[in-house]
Amino acid sequence: MSKRSLVLALSITTKARHILGTVSRALAALFICAGLGGQTLTAGTSPRPIEGFEAPFVFGRFAIPADNPLTQEAFELGRRLFYDPILSGDNSMSCASCHEQERAFTDGRALAIGRDGEELEFNSMSLANLLWGPQLFFWDGRSPSLEHQVLEPLLNPFEMNQPLDALVAELSADPVYPAMFEAAYGRLDEHSISRALATFLRLLISSDSKYDRYLLGDAVLTDQEELGRKLFMAHPDVKTSLRGGNCIDCHSQFVTAGFSDGFDGFSNNGLDPDADLKPGLAATTNYGPDFGKFKVPSLRNIAVTGPYMHDGRFDTLEDVMAHYNHGIVRSKTLSPLILEADNLVADPTAALGLRLEQHEIDAIIAFLHTLTDQTFLDDPAFSNPFEGEPR
Amino acid sequence: MTKYLWMAAISLPVALSFSVVPSAAQNSSVREESQGMVLLRGLPTLETSHSVAIVELDPESENFGAILSEVDQPDMAEPFHHLYYSPNGRLYTTGLDPECSLAEIGLARDASGAPTVTGFDCLDTGGQMVGEDIMWTMSNGTEYMFVTFMGGLGGDDGGSVGVFDTQTNEVVKIIEARKSQVGDGEPYIMYPHGISAFEDRMVVSSTIHPDLATGVGNSVTIIDLNTLEPIQTITVEAEKPIGFPSSPVEVLFARPSIHPDIEPAVLVNTMFGFETWSIPYDASSKSFGEAEVIYSGAANGTAVPLEFYGTEDELFISHALPGVVKRYDISKLPELVSSGPDIVADIGAHHMIFFSSASGRELIAIQNNLLNLGNAADNDPTDVDFIAGVNAHTITVHDLATGERLGTIDFKGTYNKGVENVEALFGSGFVHHH
Numbered sequence: 168m169s170k171r172s173l174v175l176a177l178s179i180t181t182k183a184r185h186i187l188g189t190v191s192r193a194l195a196a197l198f199i200c201a202g203l204g205g206q207t208l209t210a211g212t213s214p215r216p217i218e219g220f221e222a223p224f225v226f227g228r229f230a231i232p233a234d235n236p237l238t239q240e241a242f243e244l245g246r247r248l249f250y251d252p253i254l255s256g257d258n259s260m261s262c263a264s265c266h267e268q269e270r271a272f273t274d275g276r277a278l279a280i281g282r283d284g285e286e287l288e289f290n291s292m293s294l295a296n297l298l299w300g301p302q303l304f305f306w307d308g309r310s311p312s313l314e315h316q317v318l319e320p321l322l323n324p325f326e327m328n329q330p331l332d333a334l335v336a337e338l339s340a341d342p343v344y345p346a347m348f349e350a351a352y353g354r355l356d357e358h359s360i361s362r363a364l365a366t367f368l369r370l371l372i373s374s375d376s377k378y379d380r381y382l383l384g385d386a387v388l389t390d391q392e393e394l395g396r397k398l399f400m401a402h403p404d405v406k407t408s409l410r411g412g413n414c415i416d417c418h419s420q421f422v423t424a425g426f427s428d429g430f431d432g433f434s435n436n437g438l439d440p441d442a443d444l445k446p447g448l449a450a451t452t453n454y455g456p457d458f459g460k461f462k463v464p465s466l467r468n469i470a471v472t473g474p475y476m477h478d479g480r481f482d483t484l485e486d487v488m489a490h491y492n493h494g495i496v497r498s499k500t501l502s503p504l505i506l507e508a509d510n511l512v513a514d515p516t517a518a519l520g521l522r523l524e525q526h527e528i529d530a531i532i533a534f535l536h537t538l539t540d541q542t543f544l545d546d547p548a549f550s551n552p553f554e555g556e557p558r
Numbered sequence: 559m560t561k562y563l564w565m566a567a568i569s570l571p572v573a574l575s576f577s578v579v580p581s582a583a584q585n586s587s588v589r590e591e592s593q594g595m596v597l598l599r600g601l602p603t604l605e606t607s608h609s610v611a612i613v614e615l616d617p618e619s620e621n622f623g624a625i626l627s628e629v630d631q632p633d634m635a636e637p638f639h640h641l642y643y644s645p646n647g648r649l650y651t652t653g654l655d656p657e658c659s660l661a662e663i664g665l666a667r668d669a670s671g672a673p674t675v676t677g678f679d680c681l682d683t684g685g686q687m688v689g690e691d692i693m694w695t696m697s698n699g700t701e702y703m704f705v706t707f708m709g710g711l712g713g714d715d716g717g718s719v720g721v722f723d724t725q726t727n728e729v730v731k732i733i734e735a736r737k738s739q740v741g742d743g744e745p746y747i748m749y750p751h752g753i754s755a756f757e758d759r760m761v762v763s764s765t766i767h768p769d770l771a772t773g774v775g776n777s778v779t780i781i782d783l784n785t786l787e788p789i790q791t792i793t794v795e796a797e798k799p800i801g802f803p804s805s806p807v808e809v810l811f812a813r814p815s816i817h818p819d820i821e822p823a824v825l826v827n828t829m830f831g832f833e834t835w836s837i838p839y840d841a842s843s844k845s846f847g848e849a850e851v852i853y854s855g856a857a858n859g860t861a862v863p864l865e866f867y868g869t870e871d872e873l874f875i876s877h878a879l880p881g882v883v884k885r886y887d888i889s890k891l892p893e894l895v896s897s898g899p900d901i902v903a904d905i906g907a908h909h910m911i912f913f914s915s916a917s918g919r920e921l922i923a924i925q926n927n928l929l930n931l932g933n934a935a936d937n938d939p940t941d942v943d944f945i946a947g948v949n950a951h952t953i954t955v956h957d958l959a960t961g962e963r964l965g966t967i968d969f970k971g972t973y974n975k976g977v978e979n980v981e982a983l984f985g986s987g988f989v990h991h992h
Contacts, residue, residue, distance in 0.1 A: 216669055217669055220668065220669040221666045221667070221668070221676075222666065222667040222668075222671075223666070223667070224647075224665035224666050224667055224673055225647040226667070228589075228590050228667075228671050228672075228673075229667070229671040230671060231669070231670055231671060236669070236670075237669045298671075381646075381725070382646050382647065382648070383648070384648065384662075384724075384725045384726060384727060386725075387725055420647075421647060
């Protein structure tokens with residue numbers, strides 16, 4: 168990371184600047200203000216802390232922005248905004264259009280669909296456990312905070328196409344929102360919109376899967392799941408006859424997301440040759456060795472979040488495992504941890520896959536199913552608040 | 559304009575307003591590598607209760623020495639003793655109180671992300687008392703939690719090794735072999751304390767009866783992990799510098815998984831013999847060779863050697879008197895080849911952890927209290943009897959490379975408590991006793 172510029176210097180076309188200049192300046196001004204700590208709760212506003220909040224210790228430390236503490240009012244406001252099509256320019260799409268709770272807040276499509284019905288660039292990412300893992304958001308890490316991230320789909324002309332000033336005006340005219348914003352932040356403005364949405368996303372915590380209960384001693388894995396867990400946690404070592412699925416090298420032990428240090432949570436996992444690599448993280452860092460790296464996603468609820476990969480190229484977990492087992496494609500930025508992961512040959516330059524046996528593949532998939540958290544998928548606190556409410 | 563270019567374009571404002579680094583790095587207050595779990599002993603004469611706490615140990619932090627979270631144990635006569643993380647991240651502690659000789663400690667995170675101690679559950683030990691050390695290892699393909707209970711099921715020659723289910727915490731087996739009940743020359747288990755294992759062999763030490771008066775051990779016992787039965791007892795006793803039996807305390811099965819150059823051997827510290835012993839092990843024949851002294855405290859001006867801890871490169875052994883930690887080249891084990899000058903801590907030098915400061919300096923924190931067990935009839939085992947002479951009630955923090963002392967936390971002076979044990983918030987690393 169020391170060789171990288173921490174300040175982004177992205178190359179965009181003059182045309183793009185011209186078209187997007189106004190919106191970009193507005194977003195820049197918004198976040199410069201936030202970055203300077205200029206926005207805090209208005210005096211007299213006293214929102215309530217989240218009652219009974221408790222997150223798993225083993226998930227690790229997380230950070231909450233000083234100007235956006237987790238509060239009940241912000242969560243309820245963010246939840247309502249998340250499900251409200253008022254956030255789109257033509258009031259046709261909400262965040263939930265691409266992030267459905269029963270799919271762990273994904274959409275079941277290979278590529279997300281924009282407002283005109285056309286496919287977008289990337290697969291819709293799960294929104295579970297965003298407090299942990301890489302704190303750069305989107306597949307290419309282009310957002311440095313959730314407050315920033317939540318506004319991008321709103322402003323994107325191919326997605327929700329909603330100017331923020333128009334959204335503020337709409338929300339101000341709504342019979343419900345002004346009081347909710349007042350209670351949460353003491354004001355209704357662009358920054359409060361982003362903060363409320365970010366709070367809702369932060370509280371989408373999935374921690375009641377069978378694996379979580381196993382970690383607490385409250386559940387026992389089947390023999391197949393336990394074999395899968397052991398393979399998941401092991402990097403193969405032919406010399407010591409240690410067989411491994413190599414998963415933990417990128418997906419951490421407890422959160423099962425990418426690592427949060429620096430850019431460690433981004434990887435080229437051998438999908439394409441150099442000629443076909445997409446920029447990925449390099450589009451954000453403008454750093455050549457990041458070319459082809461994408462965010463390592465959380466595996467929480469992975470059984471319900473297909474299709475898989477940044478472009479949704481694999482329909483099933485079996486397809487994913489087939490890729491890792493014998494379909495690794497060499498490229499200049501291929502993860503060295505994948506390059507050397509082979510259960511048959513101890514040659515760090517020769518591995519083209521894990522070469523696990525079928526029962527081991529099946530075991531890893533069985534373990535991945537223990538990451539499904541039905542409590543999370545059904546939690547009414549995360550559901551559409553408009554259901555049953557007259558609109 | 560392609561959709562991809564749009565995404566790049568909308569990122570431009572970020573460049574103007576943020577340095578793009580992960581948010582955990584944006585806020586130094588979220589750093590917790592330097593936070594330690596500590597077990598604090600209430601001091602009756604100072605009217606404080608035992609507790610479990612999280613303490614900031616980075617001398618560079620403005621919170622250095624501050625208790626960040628704490629749960630009291632007001633109803634327990636004796637404190638918890640020794641913290642261990644399971645491979646699945648569950649936190650356990652042994653306990654000196656017969657009512658709670660083994661417990662699981664609850665940890666969680668509050669709405670700011672900070673770790674908090676939520677409480678503890680005393681576990682059913684099947685009557686085994688005075689828990690000491692814990693380790694997780696395999697027996698016949700199944701992983702178990704093994705706990706040494708220095709008091710065992712009671713009696714003058716008690717002591718047991720409890721075998722627990724790693725998921726349910728239920729007792730699977732109590733390994734017990736009383737010296738008074740086995741035949742002459744047969745292996746026995748008495749006052750077990752230290753524990754370590756390699757392949758299918760486990761070793762436990764025989765230290766001292768919990769009342770410090772009834773009996774003192776001078777041996778280690780080998781347990782066959784295939785049968786969970788003791789198979790050999792080996793005496794480790796030579797000099798008696800204070801006239802007591804040697805009282806082996808911590809043991810470490812030096813093995814290739816610690817460093818590939820290591821020839822397997824059992825290392826043993828003898829609390830009252832002031833020595834470190836080595837017992838060679840032939841893995842092919844599964845036989846132990848003749849025990850020999852490889853370090854003499856009497857000859858080197860140290861006493862009461864206690865713990866083994868390791869980093870990738872070095873083995874550290876604490877000596878309660880005069881309060882130093884000696885360091886050795888770990889690749890040379892079982893020989894003790896010095897890797898640097900002693901780290902001068904305080905009297906009672908005992909447990910330790912390794913971590914880094916906010917600026918990246920590599921540190922070692924040393925807990926300086928021998929205490930553990932005293933005579934309750936004397937009112938205050940930590941302040942009244944001879945044990946008080948080897949209790950500094952401090953944690954000292956040192957530069958790992960030079961040994962320079964960078965800070966001292968005086969728990970008695972600041973909190974009216976002693977400090978029983980320290981463990982890193984996320985565990986101490988790969989050797990850690992075992």
